[in-house]
Structures are given as C-alpha cells and as structure tokens.
Amino acid sequence: MAGKKSFPLRLDPTLxxxxxRxxxxxxxxxxxxxxxxxxxxxxxxxxxxxPSKMAVKEDKNDADH
Known part of the structure; x- marks a missing residue:
C-alpha cells in the first residue's frame, strides 16, 4: 500500500x-x-x-517502482 500524501493545511482557528471537539x-x-x-x-x-479500482491503481504504481 502506498504511503499517505502529506501537505500543509491552513484553517481558521474557530473551524x-x-x-x-x-x-x-x-x-x-x-x-x-x-x-x-x-x-x-x-x-x-x-x-x-x-476499492477494486483503487487496488488496480496501487498495483500499477507498485509495478512502476
């Protein structure tokens, strides 16, 4: 399974x-x-x-590496 993508997210403090909570x-x-x-x-x-389409995509990504 591929790792998670991380990115900064700016949110209003109230949100x-x-x-x-x-x-x-x-x-x-x-x-x-x-x-x-x-x-x-x-x-x-x-x-x-x-989920089945996601598995196929992950398989293709694994083959690329």
Whole structure:
C-alpha cells in the first residue's frame, strides 16, 4: 500500500477548534477526522474510486517502482 500524501493545511482557528471537539467526540485525531469527512463527502458524491479500482491503481504504481 502506498504511503499517505502529506501537505500543509491552513484553517481558521474557530473551524479548527470545532473540528477538534468533533474529532474528540468520535475518538479520532483531528487529522483522522478530516480524512474521514473528506472520504465520506467524496463517497456521497460518487467521486471516490471503488476499492477494486483503487487496488488496480496501487498495483500499477507498485509495478512502476
């Protein structure tokens, strides 16, 4: 499995505080909760590749290295 992509994310302090409380309520880190929320939004909009397509993509990436 490929590693996770990291990048800086700038958030309004009020937004971060709300995310921090919500993440704590769900027993997640803020980073994990943001990833969860993004994944759910993408899934609901049909923009997240299916798990089988993701596996094929990962296999192709592994072959390139």
């Amino acid at each position: 971060y505080a709300a995310l921090e 919500w993440a704590a309520d769900e027993f997640r880190s803020v980073n994990g909760h943001i990833e969860f929320l993004l994944r759910e939004a993408l899934r609901k909009e049909g923009r997240l590749p299916s």
